[in-house]
Amino acid sequence: MPRAPAPPPEEKLRDADRSQAVILAAARDEFAESGLGGARMDRIAERAGLNKRLIYYYFEDKEKLFQAVLEQTYLHIREEERKLNLLALAPADAVRRLIEFTWQYYLDHPEFLTLLNSANLHRARHLEGSDRVREMNSPLIATLGEILERGRKDGSFRGGIDPVQLYVSIAGLSYFYLSNSHTLSAIFGRDLLAPKARSERLSHMVELVLGYVLR
Amino acid sequence: MPRAPAPPPEEKLRDADRSQAVILAAARDEFAESGLGGARMDRIAERAGLNKRLIYYYFEDKEKLFQAVLEQTYLHIREEERKLNLLALAPADAVRRLIEFTWQYYLDHPEFLTLLNSANLHRARHLEGSDRVREMNSPLIATLGEILERGRKDGSFRGGIDPVQLYVSIAGLSYFYLSNSHTLSAIFGRDLLAPKARSERLSHMVELVLGYVLR
Amino acid sequence: MPRAPAPPPEEKLRDADRSQAVILAAARDEFAESGLGGARMDRIAERAGLNKRLIYYYFEDKEKLFQAVLEQTYLHIREEERKLNLLALAPADAVRRLIEFTWQYYLDHPEFLTLLNSANLHRARHLEGSDRVREMNSPLIATLGEILERGRKDGSFRGGIDPVQLYVSIAGLSYFYLSNSHTLSAIFGRDLLAPKARSERLSHMVELVLGYVLR
Amino acid sequence: MPRAPAPPPEEKLRDADRSQAVILAAARDEFAESGLGGARMDRIAERAGLNKRLIYYYFEDKEKLFQAVLEQTYLHIREEERKLNLLALAPADAVRRLIEFTWQYYLDHPEFLTLLNSANLHRARHLEGSDRVREMNSPLIATLGEILERGRKDGSFRGGIDPVQLYVSIAGLSYFYLSNSHTLSAIFGRDLLAPKARSERLSHMVELVLGYVLR
DNA sequence: TATGAATGAGCTTTCATTCAT
DNA sequence: TATGAATGAAAGCTCATTCAT
Numbered sequence: 001m002p003r004a005p006a007p008p009p010e011e012k013l014r015d016a017d018r019s020q021a022v023i024l025a026a027a028r029d030e031f032a033e034s035g036l037g038g039a040r041m042d043r044i045a046e047r048a049g050l051n052k053r054l055i056y057y058y059f060e061d062k063e064k065l066f067q068a069v070l071e072q073t074y075l076h077i078r079e080e081e082r083k084l085n086l087l088a089l090a091p092a093d094a095v096r097r098l099i100e101f102t103w104q105y106y107l108d109h110p111e112f113l114t115l116l117n118s119a120n121l122h123r124a125r126h127l128e129g130s131d132r133v134r135e136m137n138s139p140l141i142a143t144l145g146e147i148l149e150r151g152r153k154d155g156s157f158r159g160g161i162d163p164v165q166l167y168v169s170i171a172g173l174s175y176f177y178l179s180n181s182h183t184l185s186a187i188f189g190r191d192l193l194a195p196k197a198r199s200e201r202l203s204h205m206v207e208l209v210l211g212y213v214l215r
Numbered sequence: 216m217p218r219a220p221a222p223p224p225e226e227k228l229r230d231a232d233r234s235q236a237v238i239l240a241a242a243r244d245e246f247a248e249s250g251l252g253g254a255r256m257d258r259i260a261e262r263a264g265l266n267k268r269l270i271y272y273y274f275e276d277k278e279k280l281f282q283a284v285l286e287q288t289y290l291h292i293r294e295e296e297r298k299l300n301l302l303a304l305a306p307a308d309a310v311r312r313l314i315e316f317t318w319q320y321y322l323d324h325p326e327f328l329t330l331l332n333s334a335n336l337h338r339a340r341h342l343e344g345s346d347r348v349r350e351m352n353s354p355l356i357a358t359l360g361e362i363l364e365r366g367r368k369d370g371s372f373r374g375g376i377d378p379v380q381l382y383v384s385i386a387g388l389s390y391f392y393l394s395n396s397h398t399l400s401a402i403f404g405r406d407l408l409a410p411k412a413r414s415e416r417l418s419h420m421v422e423l424v425l426g427y428v429l430r
Numbered sequence: 431m432p433r434a435p436a437p438p439p440e441e442k443l444r445d446a447d448r449s450q451a452v453i454l455a456a457a458r459d460e461f462a463e464s465g466l467g468g469a470r471m472d473r474i475a476e477r478a479g480l481n482k483r484l485i486y487y488y489f490e491d492k493e494k495l496f497q498a499v500l501e502q503t504y505l506h507i508r509e510e511e512r513k514l515n516l517l518a519l520a521p522a523d524a525v526r527r528l529i530e531f532t533w534q535y536y537l538d539h540p541e542f543l544t545l546l547n548s549a550n551l552h553r554a555r556h557l558e559g560s561d562r563v564r565e566m567n568s569p570l571i572a573t574l575g576e577i578l579e580r581g582r583k584d585g586s587f588r589g590g591i592d593p594v595q596l597y598v599s600i601a602g603l604s605y606f607y608l609s610n611s612h613t614l615s616a617i618f619g620r621d622l623l624a625p626k627a628r629s630e631r632l633s634h635m636v637e638l639v640l641g642y643v644l645r
Numbered sequence: 646m647p648r649a650p651a652p653p654p655e656e657k658l659r660d661a662d663r664s665q666a667v668i669l670a671a672a673r674d675e676f677a678e679s680g681l682g683g684a685r686m687d688r689i690a691e692r693a694g695l696n697k698r699l700i701y702y703y704f705e706d707k708e709k710l711f712q713a714v715l716e717q718t719y720l721h722i723r724e725e726e727r728k729l730n731l732l733a734l735a736p737a738d739a740v741r742r743l744i745e746f747t748w749q750y751y752l753d754h755p756e757f758l759t760l761l762n763s764a765n766l767h768r769a770r771h772l773e774g775s776d777r778v779r780e781m782n783s784p785l786i787a788t789l790g791e792i793l794e795r796g797r798k799d800g801s802f803r804g805g806i807d808p809v810q811l812y813v814s815i816a817g818l819s820y821f822y823l824s825n826s827h828t829l830s831a832i833f834g835r836d837l838l839a840p841k842a843r844s845e846r847l848s849h850m851v852e853l854v855l856g857y858v859l860r
Numbered sequence: 861t862a863t864g865a866a867t868g869a870g871c872t873t874t875c876a877t878t879c880a881t
Numbered sequence: 882t883a884t885g886a887a888t889g890a891a892a893g894c895t896c897a898t899t900c901a902t
Contacts (some may be wrong), residue, residue, distance in 0.1 A: 016861070035336045037252025041897060051863045053899080062897065074402075116395060117332040121250050123397045137402040164403055165419040168392050175395075176387025180331060182338045187289075187352040188379055204380040212426040231886065256872060266888045271873065446882070465766045467682025471876060481884045483878080492876065504832075546825060547762040551680045553827045567832040594833055595849040598822050606817025610761060612768045617719075617782040618809055634810040641857040661865065686893060696867050701894065 020058050022048045027055075028069045032111030036066055036118045066118070071132060073115050077105060078136045086143055091151030095213060096206055098144070103174045103202050113179040141167060151213065158215045166213070173205045235273050237263045242270075243284045247326030251281055251333045281333070282341040286348060288330050292320060293351045301358055306366030310385075310428060311421055313359070318389045318417050328394040356382060366428065373430045381428070388420045450488050452478045457485075458499045462541030466496055466548045496548070501562060503545050507535060508566045516573055521581030525643060526636055528574070533604045533632050543609040571597060581643065588645045596643070603635045665703050667693045672700075673714045677756030681711055681763045711763070712771040716778060718760050722750060723781045731788055736796030740858060741851055743789070748819045748847055758824040786812060796858065803860045811858070818850045 026047035030039045041062060045052035059065040084101055086094040106113060144163040151157030177184070181192045191197060241262035245254045256277060260267035274280040299316055301309040321328060334341055359378040366372030392399070396407045406412060456477035460469045471492060475482035489495040514531055516524040536543060574593040581587030607614070611622045621627060671692035675684045686707060690697035704710040729746055731739040751758060764771055789808040796802030822829070826837045836842060 019861080035250055035252050035333075037250050038336075040895090042895095052897090053864085054862060056898070057861080114336055116398060117336060118250075120395050120398050121253075121329055121332060133402060134404050138404075141403065162415070162419065164405065165416065168399065168416075169388055169419070169423060172387045172389075172391025173384055174387075175391045177383050180335050183331060183335050184383065187348055188356065189349050189353075190379070200377065201380065201383075204377070204384070208384060208423065208427045212423045234886080255870090257870090267872090268874085268888060269886075272886075277872070449882080465680055465682050465763075467680050468766075470874090472874095482876090483885085484883060486877070487882080544766055546828060547766060548680075550825050550828050551683075551759055551762060555827075563832055564834050568834075571833065592845070592849070594835070595846065598829065598846075599818055599849070599853060602817045602819075602821025603814055604817075606820045607813050610765050613761060613765050614813065617778055618786065619779050619783075620809070630807070631810065631813075634807070634814070638814060638853065638857045642853045664865080685891090687891090697893090698867060698895080699865080702865080707893070 019048075019050060019054060023050060023055055023058060023065075024069060024072055027059075027065050028073065028111055028115070031066060031069055031118060032114045035114065036062075036122060039066075070115060070119055073112060074133055074136050077109075077112060078140060080105060081140055086147060091147050091154065091156055092210060092214065094147045095151075095209060099170050099174075099206055099209055100202065102170055103205065106174050106178045107198075110178070113175060116175075117179065148213070156215060157213050161213060166209075170205075170209060173208065177201055234263075234265060234269060238265060238270055238273060238280075239284060239287055242274075242280050243288065243326055243330070246281060246284055246333060247329045250329065251277075251337060254281075278341070285330060285334055285341050288327060289348055289351050292324075292327060293355060295320060296355055301362060306362050306369065306371055307425060307429065309362045310366075310424060314385055314389075314421055314424060315417065317385055318420065321389050321393045322413075325393070328390060331390075332394065363428070371430060372428050376428060381424075385420075385424060388423065392416055449478075449480060449484060453480060453485055453488060453495075454499060454502055457489075457495050458503065458541055458545070461496060461499055461548060462544045465544065466492075466552060469496075500545060500549055503542060504563055504566050507539075507542065508570060510535060511570055516577060521577050521584065521586055522640065522644065524577045525581075525639060529600055529604075529636055529639055530632065532600055533635065536604050536608045537628075540608070543605060546605075547609065578643070586645060587643050591643060596639075600635075600639060603638065607631055664693075664695060664699060668695060668700055668703060668710075669714060669717055672710050673718065673756055673760070676711060676714055676763060677759045680759065681707075681767060684711075708771070715760060715764055715771050718757060719778055719781050722754075722757060723785060725750060726785055731792060736792050736799065736801055737855060737859065739792045740796075740854060744815055744819075744851055744854055745847065747815055748850065751819050751823045752843075755823070758820060761820075762824065793858070801860060802858050806858060811854075815850075815854060818853065822846055 023044070027039075027044045030044045030047060034040070034043075039062070041052055041055060044065075045055060048055075055065065059068055081098075081101065084097060086097060089097060141163050144167055148157060148161050148163055148166070152159045152161075177192065185192045192201075238259065241259045242254075244262060245259045249255070254277070256267055256270060259280075260270060263270075270280065274283060296313075296316065299312060301312060304312060356378050359382055363372060363376050363378055363381070367374045367376075392407065400407045407416070453474070456474045457469075460474045460477060464470070469492070471482055471485060474495075475485060478485075485495065489498060511528075511531065514527060516527060519527060571593050574597055578587060578591050578593055578596070582589045607622065615622045622631070668689065671689045672684075675689045675692060679685070684707070686697055686700060689710075690700060693700075700710065704713060726743075726746065729742060731742060734742060786808050789812055793802060793806050793808055793811070797804045822837065830837045837846070
């Protein structure tokens with residue numbers, strides 16, 4: 001037979017994994033650029049350099065693929081957050097660090113914002129029943145709760161702060177600014193992504209949040 | 216919007232104006248529910264109770280229709296904000312009032328959030344070159360600037376606060392919570408839209424912002 | 431009543447005629463540019479500066495309008511031919527004159543060519559049953575027959591020439607060259623509409639036809 | 646044509662090639678019957694017995710499909726002309742043979758006429774930049790030039806005849822008669838496609854052209 | 861595991877035509 | 882005579898998905 005000898009099984013397996021990873025990355029980019037409704041399976045295949053049929057082979061359909069992308073996306077940011085090792089810092093430093101990280105992560109991963117928007121446009125139906133996602137996210141809240149508790153105990157933080165509320169606020173302050181930066185820049189006639197504007201935003205957010213949590 | 220709304224000569228709108236208004240309302244709902252990519256011209260026509268062809272007659276194509284919806288949407292919230300008459304209040308009350316209004320408006324008009332998301336997914340290309348939108352939005356920032364200035368002068372507010380930053384923060388705190396409420400509820404396993412959760416959120420936002428602006 | 435007094439009846443009538451004429455001219459241009467299938471009633475109305483509904487009022491539908499354009503077109507060329515007063519010329523001069531006229535008329539009225547093409551694409555169903563068209567065209571053949579007969583009698587022309595065949599040949603020699611000039615120019619890599627090319631073509635045609643009819 | 650026709654590895658065309666060929670044939674018929682504007686993609690698919698989507702898969706859009714049909718059409722007539730092997734005949738016989746062939750080809754392939762008409766209605770924009778078409782057509786002119794040259798040298802033909810002019814005349818004499826046969830039949834009240842009329846036309850054309858080229 | 865060929869349903873848009881005045 | 886508003890049908894084209902290998 002004219003075909004080259006098949007690669008050893010481990011390598012074949014790796015190819016399969018690699019294909020899935022390549023598809024996921026391509027899908028993430030496409031969904032991020034065009035939203036769920038605007039994304040095209042054809043383009044995802046093209047981006048991945050793989051046959052369209054293969055996407056269906058691995059991910060069943062477009063919705064499931066989007067869900068896989070979402071899960072992977074959450075997994076990534078939560079892993080990065082874990083690496084911050086916030087509990088090793090003084091409470092105020094930990095809060096500041098979290099704000100800085102969130103801001104920088106959103107800046108570095110604009111796809112995160114659009115993917116979340118898409119997920120929410122569709123009422124998070126892609127997350128329903130995904131226990132994995134909840135498990136992924138609870139450690140962050142637990143950590144933030146611990147930080148707030150420590151701050152309260154050492155007298156630096158005010159009491160009664162809900163870690164979920166605080167996390168949502170920290171995320172929202174960066175998220176809205178960046179997610180809507182095009183609209184806001186057009187509306188206010190001012191480039192919100194210019195370097196100076198960025199650093200001013202970060203300062204503002206840190207002052208705002210610390211001004212609140214510090215007693 | 217292709218035609219300036221002429222004042223109706225009689226007590227009833229002319230059919231043409233009425234049709235355009237009906238189409239705009241239907242389009243707003245459809246775009247809000249499904250996003251730009253997911254919206255269907257068929258469904259917009261059906262919602263409007265009018266022939267699909269008429270939409271093209273008045274609005275040229277889907278993109279232009281979306282743009283018209285966006286402009287009308289901004290127009291509405293800015294008008295409502297103007298009615299608040301914030302400059303008649305004491306600075307701290309004005310800020311609190313703006314937070315409360317923003318929160319309540321987003322709650323009452325969930326379509327505002329999704330429309331903005333869609334606009335941003337498409338990098339605000341629907342607003343580019345729309346001078347009208349900038350003109351609509353600048354008075355709000357001017358008002359907020361005046362409030363901050365008054366507060367600083369009477370000694371109640373800290374100085375150096377950029378009204379654009381503050382506005383973005385106020386909006387973002389409500390926006391993220393509500394826009395992502397489905398995702399967040401799923402993630403944190405807690406219904407963020409329950410009445411109690413809502414009022415807690417509002418308190419949190421007011422405390423956060425006032426804790427920052429008040430000297 | 432707030433309306434200006436109606437214009438006197440003759441002027442009104444003239445307006446009606448004028449509108450019809452304007453529509454016909456607009457339709458002729460549109461059909462000539464885009465063919466029957468590609469012509470748009472909207473564009474015809476726009477070209478005419480009149481309401482689309484009026485076209486239907488006067489011409490019933492697109493097909494009938496095309497038919498009216500065709501008839502008017504034939505009427506025009508046959509009238510021009512009649513003005514040549516060919517019977518006042520010597521036979522050979524008359525034939526030469528007819529060739530020159532045909533060539534120049536097609537050059538001046540490119541719409542004539544495309545209208546004919548459209549009519550033929552649709553198998554002349556727009557002319558069927560149009561007695562007017564036959565009546566219009568028979569005088570030309572009669573005239574040409576008379577010229578051939580005179581030439582034969584005075585010994586300058588060969589005998590046995592069918593005037594219909596000759597007319598078709600004269601028309602075809604100009605028609606194909608001009609009607610297909612774009613295609614032929616592309617094919618032969620040579621601009622067939624350049625001034626020199628034109629005069630060469632006319633010489634060629636005259637030589638070809640006179641070389642045949644002259645004994 | 647999007648793909649060069651690969652020689653089939655087995656005796657049967659591969660499905661892809663066969664599908665493309667079937668689509669081309671169906672498109673040729675539909676365009677010939679209805680023109681470019683009047684042709685319907687649905688009907689082409691139906692004629693081909695294939696899914697409409699497949700047409701777009703292979704030919705991108707209607708315009709490109711028309712272009713592919715045009716190229717194939719030229720290819721065919723030029724191939725048939727080449728098979729005539731005109732250079733093996735005496736000059737006068739060669740000219741007569743070309744006239745006869747052209748006449749018969751147009752009779753046998755009425756679609757050739759309407760396709761050309763459509764192409765010219767659209768100003769040959771489908772041929773622009775198609776080097777292939779020019780390459781296809783130049784050999785014919787070269788051959789005709791050689792025939793004229795031989796005739797001149799052996800004293801039978803007059804000199805100074807431009808092969809392009811002669812070719813255009815030969816084509817035009819048949820083309821106009823057949824392309825406009827419906828219109829002309831209606832106009833002159835005489836069936837130009839009856840057997841007797843046909844043979845008279847052929848005689849007329851041969852006499853006309855030979856009467857010119859022969860010294 | 862991987863692919864090119866093929867499809868049905870449905871999309872946005874267009875069109876000739878008619879309604880109401 | 883003249884018009885702006887409105888429409889049903891159908892057009893070109895696209896999409897997620899499946900077939901056959």
